[in-house]
Amino acid sequence: xxxxxDSELILVPGGTLITAxxxxxxxxxxxxxxxxxxxxxxxxxxxxxxxxxxxxxxDGLIAxxxxxxxxxxxxxxxxxxxxx
Amino acid sequence: xxxxxDSELILVPGGTLITAxxxxxxxxxxxxxxxxxxxxxxxxxxxxxxxxxxxxxxDGLIAxxxxxxxxxxxxxxxxxxxxx
Amino acid sequence: xxxxxDSELILVPGGTLITAxxxxxxxxxxxxxxxxxxxxxxxxxxxxxxxxxxxxxxDGLIAxxxxxxxxxxxxxxxxxxxxx
Amino acid sequence: xxxxxDSELILVPGGTLITAxxxxxxxxxxxxxxxxxxxxxxxxxxxxxxxxxxxxxxDGLIAxxxxxxxxxxxxxxxxxxxxx
Amino acid sequence: xxxxxDSELILVPGGTLITAxxxxxxxxxxxxxxxxxxxxxxxxxxxxxxxxxxxxxxDGLIAxxxxxxxxxxxxxxxxxxxxx
Amino acid sequence: xxxxxDSELILVPGGTLITAxxxxxxxxxxxxxxxxxxxxxxxxxxxxxxxxxxxxxxDGLIAxxxxxxxxxxxxxxxxxxxxx
Numbered sequence: 001x002x003x004x005x006d007s008e009l010i011l012v013p014g015g016t017l018i019t020a021x022x023x024x025x026x027x028x029x030x031x032x033x034x035x036x037x038x039x040x041x042x043x044x045x046x047x048x049x050x051x052x053x054x055x056x057x058x059d060g061l062i063a064x065x066x067x068x069x070x071x072x073x074x075x076x077x078x079x080x081x082x083x084x
Numbered sequence: 085x086x087x088x089x090d091s092e093l094i095l096v097p098g099g100t101l102i103t104a105x106x107x108x109x110x111x112x113x114x115x116x117x118x119x120x121x122x123x124x125x126x127x128x129x130x131x132x133x134x135x136x137x138x139x140x141x142x143d144g145l146i147a148x149x150x151x152x153x154x155x156x157x158x159x160x161x162x163x164x165x166x167x168x
Numbered sequence: 169x170x171x172x173x174d175s176e177l178i179l180v181p182g183g184t185l186i187t188a189x190x191x192x193x194x195x196x197x198x199x200x201x202x203x204x205x206x207x208x209x210x211x212x213x214x215x216x217x218x219x220x221x222x223x224x225x226x227d228g229l230i231a232x233x234x235x236x237x238x239x240x241x242x243x244x245x246x247x248x249x250x251x252x
Numbered sequence: 253x254x255x256x257x258d259s260e261l262i263l264v265p266g267g268t269l270i271t272a273x274x275x276x277x278x279x280x281x282x283x284x285x286x287x288x289x290x291x292x293x294x295x296x297x298x299x300x301x302x303x304x305x306x307x308x309x310x311d312g313l314i315a316x317x318x319x320x321x322x323x324x325x326x327x328x329x330x331x332x333x334x335x336x
Numbered sequence: 337x338x339x340x341x342d343s344e345l346i347l348v349p350g351g352t353l354i355t356a357x358x359x360x361x362x363x364x365x366x367x368x369x370x371x372x373x374x375x376x377x378x379x380x381x382x383x384x385x386x387x388x389x390x391x392x393x394x395d396g397l398i399a400x401x402x403x404x405x406x407x408x409x410x411x412x413x414x415x416x417x418x419x420x
Numbered sequence: 421x422x423x424x425x426d427s428e429l430i431l432v433p434g435g436t437l438i439t440a441x442x443x444x445x446x447x448x449x450x451x452x453x454x455x456x457x458x459x460x461x462x463x464x465x466x467x468x469x470x471x472x473x474x475x476x477x478x479d480g481l482i483a484x485x486x487x488x489x490x491x492x493x494x495x496x497x498x499x500x501x502x503x504x
Binding site: 156 | 180
């Protein structure tokens with residue numbers, strides 16, 4: 001098996017939900033979603049085999065963006081919405 | 085690749101979840117959802133290739149509106165629901 | 169293009185999430201969901217072309233009702249659940 | 253059109269999210285989900301035409317139960333989880 | 337009709353969301369999800385007819401587990417996450 | 421039936437939602453989602469029969485990652501987002 005590198009399998013990169021800015025929080029949401037998918041399916045060849053049709057498919061893109069939105073809810077709450 | 089412009093890849097445009105009005109908060113929810121999709125699929129030609137059938141398809145429209153609803157939950161909470 | 173009227177493109181009609189009653193809050197949830205769909209697809213002919221099969225299709229109706237449920241969560245929280 | 257009766261179109265029957273018990277709150281969640289569907293599609297013949305295949309279809313039943321779960325989140329929060 | 341027994345139609349078995357442990361809370365989430373499905377479709381033969389293909393189908397299993405996750409959010413909040 | 425081992429049927433392994441780190445909280449989210457699926461379908465042969473096509477299918481992977489995101493919302497709230 002052509003395995004996803006270990007760094008891609010860390011579930012919460014950086015080990016914290018706290019970020020300096022909303023932009024970084026959003027980037028963390030995307031990374032967490034992606035790493036969870038890697039944890040479930042760590043075979044790179046299988047992942048890349050499925051990628052073209054999901055990335056070109058509006059349904060797949062909308063579904064992926066929904067997962068990011070849900071992850072971001074958690075991260076935003078953890079950061080108290082970066083209110084000052 | 086015909087790449088989405090950089091401005092379309094900013095995940096939280098304006099760098100904050102705080103908006104003056106619910107209307108602006110809702111517009112931010114739509115923009116954040118769209119920019120996340122651009123981040124996942126930055127190839128404009130692929131995005132435009134999928135667009136016609138999702139925008140004309142009730143299932144795709146309902147799915148997209150659900151993502152906006154979830155993003156708006158976060159933004160509305162960040163703004164304490166614009167209560168005065 | 170036969171465009172949706174401007175009034176149908178206001179994302180938060182009335183400019184506030186606060187309503188006098190749960191019934192009005194629920195109606196706002198439905199309107200907000202519908203207007204977001206109009207914003208994404210403002211071509212009335214395309215919208216009406218897709219309508220018959222979604223409104224007659226249980227899956228489409230359930231998906232639409234889920235979006236309303238999510239919008240209503242936000243509106244109900246904004247109104248502190250209309251508790252007295 | 254064979255229209256759904258008016259009582260089936262009230263979005264929040266009883267006009268409040270507050271109920272005496274969790275059981276009643278759950279029943280309200282089911283009713284609210286159903287009435288929203290009636291509001292979107294008030295033609296009884298169309299609704300009944302779609303019913304058999306959704307009620308017999310596990311995917312449709314799971315999707316419907318998810319909407320009830322989301323409605324119930326709101327109602328349970330409104331009732332402070334009926335804690336004493 | 338071969339009807340689901342009455343005990344399977346109680347929406348919130350035990351009449352409360354409060355449980356002694358997370359394990360019991362999780363079991364309640366599963367039961368509540370199942371009983372809602374029974375309420376929508378109380379015909380045992382229809383339910384059993386759909387069961388084999390949903391239980392053997394990863395999509396159906398993932399969809400069912402999502403409903404449980406949503407129910408559990410409510411129950412966990414009701415129990416203040418069983419924090420001591 | 422080739423039954424899933426009992427340890428795989430514990431709904432909340434460890435009996436608590438509290439974890440030392442976000443990484444452990446995320447791992448618990450994945451485990452809880454998986455064990456719920458085992459509870460619904462405890463036949464290992466059926467589970468393994470469905471596995472290949474879901475793990476290789478982007479839609480299935482995205483759907484599974486969404487369930488993890490929802491479970492994680494609950495666990496993160498239980499841990500007050502591991503804020504110090």
